[in-house]
Amino acid sequence: MAGLLTARVLAEAYDDVIVVERDPLTDHDCSVPHVCPRRGVPQDYHVHGLLTRGRLLIEEMFPGITDELLASGAVAGDVTDDVLWVVNGRHLPRTHSDMLMLSLSRPHLEQRVRARVRALPNVRFLVRHSAVAPLLAPGERRVVGVTVTDTAGTRDLRGDLVVDTTGWRSRTPTWLERLGYPEVEEERQNVGVGYATQYFRLTPDAMKGVISEMVAASPASPRGAMSLRIEGGRTVVTAFGFRGDHAPTDPEAYLAYLKSLSAPDIYETVRGQEPLADPVAFRFPYNMRRRYERLTDLPEGLLVLGDAVCRLNPIYGQGTTVAALETTVLRDHVTRFGGARPTDYFAAIAEHAVDDVWHQTTSTDLAFPGVEGERTEAWRQRQESMGELLDAAVHDPSLLTAYARVIYLMDPPSALAQPRIRRAVRAARENEQPRAGI
Structure with a gap:
């Protein structure tokens, strides 16, 4: 998603934009479990939240996409009126917030956004290719492209700007060190989150008039879960826990885990309903932030965005929205006179896209026993x-x-x-x- 949103923004400022994608890209029917998740996005299968701020930013980039998503199966509701919130074991009142919530799978969202990006006349996709290393201009401290590889070998792609959106395994810090630049400082907060997801076909009245149920984890009960009605008449449930207390993948044990939460609402919803597949697990060891904004020496022509800068605990659903916020900063910098200056760009995404969310997430996670960090x-x-x-x-x-x-x-x-x-x-x-x- 970070790469797609970046391509959309760059298309406003550059004549030719190339999206380099390691995975094959297909447009399968995402209502069939296990079909759409792809290797490069292991979280595809699990609950994804498109936060209100992120939806508004994506709508601004792709006018009409909210209606398009709804027409193709996404479910809509108010984030506090059509959602059951359980916090500290207590049910919070349902009340109108005037914030629209779109409930859909990650593959469904990505497919629709990718179709919009593909329709841009100056954007093309290079699939089944991986980035090997940036190209440096001879005798200069400027990146002028990237070397890519596929089954046929390697070749060079030349360009005025390279944006790394390859995720938390990004090799840009290693590349920079090899080119003689300072080490990129990295912060980590070990949280040991693990979760498991199962899809169900529910009877019409099973969720009692809401589109989502959220049972929050707390220090007293560090297990939680979220259910969402999504496209294809399915309901997806993700259950999670901290510091090794992870949801199991055995179907009966999974139900028992849901029953053990601070409130049994999600368990009561799915008990006796039709499962579409067995639970699938995912592990998230730590929150991670790379402090590019603290570097005073960076090569021109190379920027980084998305999880490659900051990877956040996915149970809060912030990743796509933070990437969208970062692309708004990117737009401001690539469209100004003289182009994007890396030190200014990284300082801006820290201030306007990352700082608040990083502090919010790490502070919340610090409340759970065993999570590392200073409790001031x-x-x-x-x-x-x-x-x-x-x-x-x-x-x-x-x-x-x-x-x-x-x-x-x-x-x-x-x-x-x-x-x-x-x-x-x-x-x-x-x-x-x-x-x-x-």
């Missing part, structure tokens, strides 16, 4: 405030809406510290206190 007093105070807000949201639906706007990346985390939010939390807590009768 400031962090403890923020966790306490967030806990108070979520407890108060049981009694004040407007607080759930405010929280959802941050989770779906419409507002920054600082929005929850506004005086009106703190007043609403205090009022809700006061109203829930028992009062003595006379």
Whole structure:
């Protein structure tokens, strides 16, 4: 997805854009489990969230794509009115948020976006090819293309700009070191998340009028799950746990895992329903961020985007949205006079696309026992405030809406510290206190 969105942005500034893709690309029917997931995207099979901010950015890039996705099977609803939220074992009130949620599989989204990119007259795809190394201009510190390889051998692709969107296994740090540039600092937070996903065919009333159910993990109950109604009349369920407490792939044990969550809603939904395949596992060892913005010396003509810069715990569904935010920064830099300057570009994506989400994700994950990281007093105070807000949201639906706007990346985390939010939390807590009768 990062590569597709990058191609869309570059098509506005360059005469010819080439998407180099290692995998074969086909357009199978994504309503059939196990058909669409491809080697380069091992998470294809699992629940994917398209956050509201990401959907709006993609709609801006590809006008009308929301309606196109809905017409081809995606399910729509309000993120707090049509979704069951269970936090700390308690059901939060359903309330209108005015934020549209699209419920669909990752392959379905990717296929539709790829079709839009392929339709651009100055974009072409080079499939079944892998990038080997960047090409450097003789005697200059400028990248002028990339060497690619396929079954027939290697060849050079020349160009004015190379953007690496090859994911968290990106070899750009190694390339830079070989070219004599400083080491790229890398931060990791070991979380040990593992999850398993199973698809079901549900009876019409099984989900009780919602399009999704979310049972959040918490420090007291570090297991969680999410169910989504998606295209093809299917429902996908992903169950997850931290630090080795992973959902099993045995069907009976999987159901038992769902039953063990802080609330049994998803278990009750799928129990006795038709499974379409056995559960499939996925492991996510750590959050990772490469600090390109801290380098003062970088070659011209080479940028990095997406998971190759920052890989976030996928249970929060932020990856595609962060990539979309980064491409808006990329657009600003490639369309300005003189082209993109790497040091300016990396500083900008850190500030405008990565910093807040990285802090939000790593701070949340730090609450789980065994997750590595420093638990400062400031962090403890923020966790306490967030806990108070979520407890108060049981009694004040407007607080759930405010929280959802941050989770779906419409507002920054600082929005929850506004005086009106703190007043609403205090009022809700006061109203829930028992009062003595006379």
